Amino acid sequence: MRFDIITVLPGLLESPFAHSILLRAQKKGISEIYVHNLRDYATNKQKSVDDYPYGGGSGMVMSIAPFAACIEKLKSEREYDEVIFMTPDGETLNQPIANQLSTKKNIIILCGHYKGIDQRIRDVYVTREISIGDYVLSGGELPAAVLVDAVVRLIPGVLNDETSALSDSFQDGLLDAPIYTRPVDWNGHKVPDVLLSGHAAEIEKWRFEQAVERTKTRRPDLLD
Numbered sequence: 001m002r003f004d005i006i007t008v009l010p011g012l013l014e015s016p017f018a019h020s021i022l023l024r025a026q027k028k029g030i031s032e033i034y035v036h037n038l039r040d041y042a043t044n045k046q047k048s049v050d051d052y053p054y055g056g057g058s059g060m061v062m063s064i065a066p067f068a069a070c071i072e073k074l075k076s077e078r079e080y081d082e083v084i085f086m087t088p089d090g091e092t093l094n095q096p097i098a099n100q101l102s103t104k105k106n107i108i109i110l111c112g113h114y115k116g117i118d119q120r121i122r123d124v125y126v127t128r129e130i131s132i133g134d135y136v137l138s139g140g141e142l143p144a145a146v147l148v149d150a151v152v153r154l155i156p157g158v159l160n161d162e163t164s165a166l167s168d169s170f171q172d173g174l175l176d177a178p179i180y181t182r183p184v185d186w187n188g189h190k191v192p193d194v195l196l197s198g199h200a201a202e203i204e205k206w207r208f209e210q211a212v213e214r215t216k217t218r219r220p221d222l223l224d
């Protein structure tokens, strides 16, 4: 799976993909992540990528031309399944969306800044708008990194233990049960007996009950 991320701040995306599972996915050839500097596609002398908003108001608007040039170049090289714009106006990212996107081959991600991007880029190129939550960040780079992480770990072969993504919180619509490792007793705080019992069916039953209980108290909306 290939991601092409278009941004004015490529430096912000140098590190998130260079560690752990995301790095391993790239080393295995399962995912490719390319970061494009929008400024390289600016056509005027000043290399500007934004301009004043028509109708007035505060803040600058990201211009059409650099985005269009970068997207057109990428599209002339291969077909894309989605052009995603990271924006607080979008549908909120969740596990079903991550699952859907993990089946795609090529995805372009646009990162906005300032007041946003010219609406015509959204109208003409963008196929999907995604938010990572109801709060406003300074730009779309961190949201893009969150999206790529959520999606890449779901691609078959990325996680060593294939069942591990399947047992993630949310994958079955429930939060995770509590987990423990050594020591058995830490200052009087003990690991629940059932986890030490070696009784697989009992442990599975306990985990399911705990997951349901935790979901009921913390995220009842997931049970609706």
Ligand code: ADE
Pocket: 086, 087, 088, 130, 131, 132, 133, 134, 135, 136, 137, 138, 139, 140, 143
């Ligand atoms: N850009 C700024 N804030 C954002 C958010 N919450 N989600 C996605 N993109 C954003």
